[in-house]
Amino acid sequence: MRDVMAHYLDRSVSAFGFAPVNRFDEAPEKHHPSNICKGAKTVVVFGIEIPRGILQSPDYNLHALHRSYHTVYRRLDEISLELCNLIESQSRFAAVMVPSYAPMVFHEFEPWGILSLKHAAVRAGLGAFGRSGQVYHPTFGARLRLAAVVTDAELPGDPIIDEDPCPPKCRSCRDACPAGAFSADGTFRKMICMAHTIKHVIYPLALKDAEGLKHIERVVNTAG
Structure with missing residues (x-):
């Protein structure tokens, strides 16, 4: 198979x-x-x-x-x-x-x-x-x-890759990120990235306040 x-x-x-x-x-x-x-x-x-x-x-x-x-x-x-x-x-x-x-x-x-x-x-x-x-x-x-x-x-199963893909102390992604999606400790924040990258017109309208954010799952799954 x-x-x-x-x-x-x-x-x-x-x-x-x-x-x-x-x-x-x-x-x-x-x-x-x-x-x-x-x-x-x-x-x-x-x-x-x-x-x-x-x-x-x-x-x-x-x-x-x-x-x-x-x-x-x-x-x-x-x-x-x-x-x-x-x-x-x-x-x-x-x-x-x-x-x-x-x-x-x-x-x-x-x-x-x-x-x-x-x-x-x-x-x-x-x-x-x-x-x-x-x-x-x-x-x-x-x-x-x-x-x-x-x-x-x-x-x-296929063998798992154990090797670290990043050079030691590398900060390239963090320094180059146009959205500033990395926190000071290097944590990647998905929603900051998505807000910068996805330019769907409905996002700023539907998610502009706390009431809109309650429906974030529906909005994202509908708009893509």
Whole structure:
């Protein structure tokens, strides 16, 4: 089964990996793979790279980056669905797709996916966490957008990357961040980043006060 899946993913994505579900023992209960697929045994994580030229665009980089994210998210969700159907058509196993973006849930105004795709990517050997809180792939760095499929098929996992991707005492991300999304101690603040990057017209209107913030989950999942 793994060979069939790998053959499909080789032609469809930039990188992929397999993680046995026991690598998720520390995941919060409501965001655990077994809460997504009954009898979950394996999480298949994959990603498509964002073209590096977008990041080098003099005037268009920020908005093009956000737009490219959503273009890739649609493609990743299509691949997730196709992979689930492939698994179920070729075996007795079940499979459930994990969305690449929305829907999200909010815990203390922080957005969470139904499964943390960054943590899943690390557990599947696709990369390691850097000081910025992003996952860095050995080839694509932080340019991978991610999705996953959870299945009750028990498949061998890929080796986990233990090497720290950041040079000692590196502050490059913190110093270069145009949104100032890093606190003094280096903590990455997601919502500051999102407010700077996502220029959807509804955001400043719907989230301008405390009453609007009560509906942040609905607004973000609707607007994207």
